[in-house]
Amino acid sequence: MLLEIVSPEAKLFSGEVTSVTLPGIDGSFQILNHHAPIVSILGKGVVKIAASSFHFGKDVVSKFTKIDDQNYTLAIVSGTIEMKDNKVIVLAD
Template identity: 80%
Template sequence: MILEIVSPEAKLFSAAVTSVTLPGINGSFQILNNHAPIVSILEKGEVKITADSFAFAKEVAGKFTKINDQNYTLSINSGTIEMKDNKVIVLVD
């Protein structure tokens, strides 16, 4: 599936991923390939991204924390998420 993470300042990430775990207002939840369509509000926490490989633009690479070669996290204050047709769009603040 494709994951796009966008902030008011810039597009932070756009690539194919295996899964993404998000801090929902009712608890953390994970999205995998072929997940049902969903729209949700996010609260302060960490977005956890799992992918086979990562490539970040130089200007945003410092916002992500490397867990291992296939996992990175991004701290957010709030946001929204939409999953539809194997494309996840996350708007973060």
């Protein structure tokens, strides 16, 4: 599935991922390939991204924490998420 993470300053990430775990306001939840459509509010926490490869721009790579070659995290304060047609869009603060 395609994941896009956008902040007010810039597009932080865009690429194919195998899963994304998000900090919902009522607890963390995971989205996998072909998940049902969903719109949700995000709270303070960590976005966990799993993919076979990652490509970050030089100006945003410092915002991500590498767990291993296939997993990265991104700390957020709040945001929203939409999953539709196998595309996840995260608007993050």
